[in-house]
Amino acid sequence: MTRQKTLIMLAAAGSAALLLGAFAFQHLGGMAPCKLCLWQRWPHGVAIGAGALAFVAWPALMALLGAGAALVTAGIGFYHTGVERGWWQGPSGCSGSPIGGMSAEDLLDQIMAAPLVRCDEVPWEMWGLSMASWNMLASLGLALLWIMALRAR
Numbered sequence: 001m002t003r004q005k006t007l008i009m010l011a012a013a014g015s016a017a018l019l020l021g022a023f024a025f026q027h028l029g030g031m032a033p034c035k036l037c038l039w040q041r042w043p044h045g046v047a048i049g050a051g052a053l054a055f056v057a058w059p060a061l062m063a064l065l066g067a068g069a070a071l072v073t074a075g076i077g078f079y080h081t082g083v084e085r086g087w088w089q090g091p092s093g094c095s096g097s098p099i100g101g102m103s104a105e106d107l108l109d110q111i112m113a114a115p116l117v118r119c120d121e122v123p124w125e126m127w128g129l130s131m132a133s134w135n136m137l138a139s140l141g142l143a144l145l146w147i148m149a150l151r152a153r
Contacts, residue, residue, distance in 0.1 A: 004149050005054065008050075008051050008062065009051060011149065012050065015044040015066075015069075016048050018139070022041055025124070032117045033117065036080040036091070036132065040076045042073075043069040043070065043139075047066045047070055047073075047142070047146075050062040059153070060150060063150040064150055067146035067147050070142040084120055084130050084132060
């Protein structure tokens, strides 16, 4: 196997491991994902698909696609980290929002329509970093592997 395909395989396997970890936290650990958590999963699926396609055709193009997917999920992870830490407001559907000027009926409607899982709360962390932060860091490492694969042609 060429060095390029080895790096592609490692990067795609890394995305698969992160995705499996997310599913394990959800289904085995009972931690339902928020909207931003779900957004972070899709690029990993793209990276896995790019890794598989690289063994059939266009390894350089698939390495570029994989790098882009890893950078996208890292970006979403950074955004999610900022929402969790209160650096900026998250999507209105999964973050706290001001209630000033709302009638009691509007407030009740907002409460009833609110998702069960909030994007601005950290349900789990290790060494002071949330899952979103860990996904961002790991995905940046995977992006580096994809870029190394792209340069290995």
